[in-house]
Amino acid sequence: MSEMSRRQVLISGGALGALGALGIGAAAQAGIGPPTGLDPRWVWDAEADPLVASLLDRGAVPEVNRLLWNWTRNDQPLPAGLPADLVAFIDGARQLPSWADQRKLELAAEFNKSRGFYLNLLNGVGGGMLSTAIPKEARAVYYSAGGANMEDRVAKTSILGFAVGSLNAYRPDGNCIVNSVKTRLVHAGVRHLLQQSPHWTSGIPISQTDILVTWHTLATFAMRKLREWRVPISAADADAYLHSWQVTVHMLGVRDEFIPATWEAAYAQSDQVLPPNMGPTREGVELTDILLGQLAEQTSPGSISRPLCNALGRFLVGDQVADWDQIPHEWVWESVIRNVWPILVRFREGLVPLPLVPEMAWVIDEALRQYILFFLTKGRETKIVIPTGNRPS
Numbered sequence: 001m002s003e004m005s006r007r008q009v010l011i012s013g014g015a016l017g018a019l020g021a022l023g024i025g026a027a028a029q030a031g032i033g034p035p036t037g038l039d040p041r042w043v044w045d046a047e048a049d050p051l052v053a054s055l056l057d058r059g060a061v062p063e064v065n066r067l068l069w070n071w072t073r074n075d076q077p078l079p080a081g082l083p084a085d086l087v088a089f090i091d092g093a094r095q096l097p098s099w100a101d102q103r104k105l106e107l108a109a110e111f112n113k114s115r116g117f118y119l120n121l122l123n124g125v126g127g128g129m130l131s132t133a134i135p136k137e138a139r140a141v142y143y144s145a146g147g148a149n150m151e152d153r154v155a156k157t158s159i160l161g162f163a164v165g166s167l168n169a170y171r172p173d174g175n176c177i178v179n180s181v182k183t184r185l186v187h188a189g190v191r192h193l194l195q196q197s198p199h200w201t202s203g204i205p206i207s208q209t210d211i212l213v214t215w216h217t218l219a220t221f222a223m224r225k226l227r228e229w230r231v232p233i234s235a236a237d238a239d240a241y242l243h244s245w246q247v248t249v250h251m252l253g254v255r256d257e258f259i260p261a262t263w264e265a266a267y268a269q270s271d272q273v274l275p276p277n278m279g280p281t282r283e284g285v286e287l288t289d290i291l292l293g294q295l296a297e298q299t300s301p302g303s304i305s306r307p308l309c310n311a312l313g314r315f316l317v318g319d320q321v322a323d324w325d326q327i328p329h330e331w332v333w334e335s336v337i338r339n340v341w342p343i344l345v346r347f348r349e350g351l352v353p354l355p356l357v358p359e360m361a362w363v364i365d366e367a368l369r370q371y372i373l374f375f376l377t378k379g380r381e382t383k384i385v386i387p388t389g390n391r392p393s
């Protein structure tokens with residue numbers, strides 16, 4: 001893209017983002033690509049949806065999953081034997097957008113590494129708690145096949161999270177393209193299958209707005225929290241981090257016109273789409289309880305208790321979401337975390353010396369490390385596959 005047109009995109013993104021914040025414009029117009037007037041609430045995935053519906057109806061999915069199991073590297077040719085329509089789709093879907101900037105992706109990878117601790121915490125624990133407070137997502141997860149085994153589901157979802165954050169994410173030897181394309185196929189499968197569930201009454205699931213809502217609970221939420229915690233971030237790093245998520249959401253099938261072009265556009269779109277799409281559900285409460293139980297269980301015995309996990313969850317997502325998710329108050333732990341967290345951040349950033357870091361900070365630090373490690377390990381044991389049914393009721 002020429003410098004001039006890049007600037008025009010950025011300028012229009014910013015201006016339209018501001019309109020969005022005023023509630024005048026549309027999330028639909030703050031994007032990288034030129035607007036077409038489509039409304040992302042009523043756009044799904046025109047290419048993947050009919051394809052996967054047909055694969056499911058033809059009974060081809062188990063064999064497709066078997067063949068794709070060892071398709072893992074970005075540069076890897078597809079295995080022989082896949083249906084021709086699927087091959088045609090993947091050949092297109094695995095191409096990076098023309099605006100992908102390898103230099104920025106490399107910088108984002110470095111940023112993900114240096115800020116990995118915070119990002120894993122924010123995207124893993126924080127993003128998980130937020131997603132259970134998005135009614136459509138909580139219900140979709142609960143009533144789809146993966147809802148019956150949340151440990152496996154979290155591990156699977158973390159595969160993409162770690163793929164985005166890894167150093168070779170979009171390099172030929174990385175796996176982010178593969179996992180994004182597989183996720184796009186999974187979402188298409190869910191769209192077809194969930195509508196057959198007696199529990200699902202919300203029309204076609206996973207619209208482009210829904211994907212953007214979740215995207216904001218990952219990328220935008222993380223950037224806002226890093227800023228709130230005063231983690232130093234250069235403008236180039238912030239831009240690169242945004243870029244890596246822009247590329248990823250494009251690879252998940254979201255149209256460029258809906259993808260925020262700048263952080264300003266992202267904040268505006270987030271403020272516009274999150275509030276109407278968040279709230280409490282019975283399913284969300286149950287999923288949160290499972291997630292926090294896992295966090296407590298997976299870290300080494302004695303180092304982190306369920307009350308500490310509850311307090312951490314509440315600290316990350318704030319009172320409103322925590323109340324929707326019915327995370328119990330743990331007044332003592334909440335005040336401990338509020339007090340030690342800024343010190344821990346400053347220590348990690350080399351801004352305060354060791355003797356000033358209270359013992360409690362290390363309990364939290366260590367617990368989170370173990371949690372992250374656990375899901376890193378789990379994620380390696382499993383792979384993303386297209387579901388063939390819903391949650392067994």
Ligand code: HEM
Binds near residue numbers: 140205206214218249
């Ligand atoms: C599956 C990521 C948005 C619902 C997955 C998987 C990943 C993923 C990596 C594969 C793991 C698995 O099979 O369990 C993402 C990302 C999103 C996003 C990065 C947005 C940026 C959404 C939204 C919904 C949703 C908006 C619902 C409203 C589901 C469901 C599954 C799934 C139901 C399948 C679970 C199953 O196997 O039964 N997603 N997702 N996702 N996603 Fe998403």
